[in-house]
Amino acid sequence: MARRAIIIGASGLIGSKLLNLLLDSRDYDGVVSLARKKLQKNHAKLKQEIVKFDQPETYLKFVAGDVLFCCLGTTQKQTPDKEEYYKIDHDYPVNMARAALDNGVKEFHFVSAIGADVTSSNFYLKTKGEAERDLKKVGLRTLLIYQPSLLTGRTRKKRLGERVFAVIMKVINPFLMGGLKKYKSIEGAAVASAIYNQSLKDKKGVFVYTTDKIKKRA
DSSP, rough: OOOOEEEETSHHHHHHHHHHHHHHHEEEEEEEESSSSSOOOOHHHHHHOOTTTTGGTTTTGOOSSSEEEEEOOOTTOOOEEEEEHHIIIIIIHHHHHHHHHHOOEEEEEEOOOOTTTTTOOSSSHHHHHHHHHHHHHHHHHHHHEOOOOSSSOOOOOOHHHHHHHHHHHHHGGGOOOOOGGGGGGGHHHHHHHHHHHHHHHHOOOOEEEOOOOOEEEH
16 A cells, blocks of 8 residues: 655755655655755655744644654754754654654654764754654654764765765775774665665664664665
C-alpha cells in the first residue's frame, strides 16, 4: 500500500535528496512539503504548504499521513541569534512531533548530529541533544534519529571552512576504524538514502543511527 509523507527542511542538503527519492518512489503516492517559502520544484505527487513554524495553527491540519521526515537545521552563520537557533533546531522539530502524534502519524524521522548530548558544552550539540531527549518524550510509535558526522556533497558554493574540513576528512577517513567509524564524513545523499530505506520498514520503538550505521543502511 502506498504511503503519504510529510517533509520539513526539504530545501537543505539531506532534505532535497530525500524529497527526490520520495517523489520517484512507488511506495509513496503523495508528499507534502511544509516550508516558509515555496520550493523551486514541481511534481504531480508534491503538494507544498507555506507555513510559519512558530505558529502551529498554520501547519497542524497539514501534518497528516504515514511518515514525517524532519530535516530542519541551521548554522550559527545563518542564525547567529541563539534563541532563534534553538527554535529551529529544537522547538520546531519537537512541536512538529507532537502534532504528528496528535494527528495519528506513526513514524517520525529526525536528522540530528554526531555528538548530540544534553551535557555538551557546545551549544549546537547540546541543542541537538535536548531535541533528541524531548522527541523521545513525545511518545511516538516509531522514532528514528540519525546522527551523521561532517556532511559532504553540497552543490552550492562551499564556505572556506567546509572546504578545509572536507579535505581533512578525506585524508583521515581511512584511519577511522572500530569505534571511530562513526566520525567519518558522509555524503548527504547517503544519509537521505538511509532515511528513505528505513522508512520502508515496519519498525516500532526508538532507533539511533550514527554515521557508520547510516552508511550500512544507505
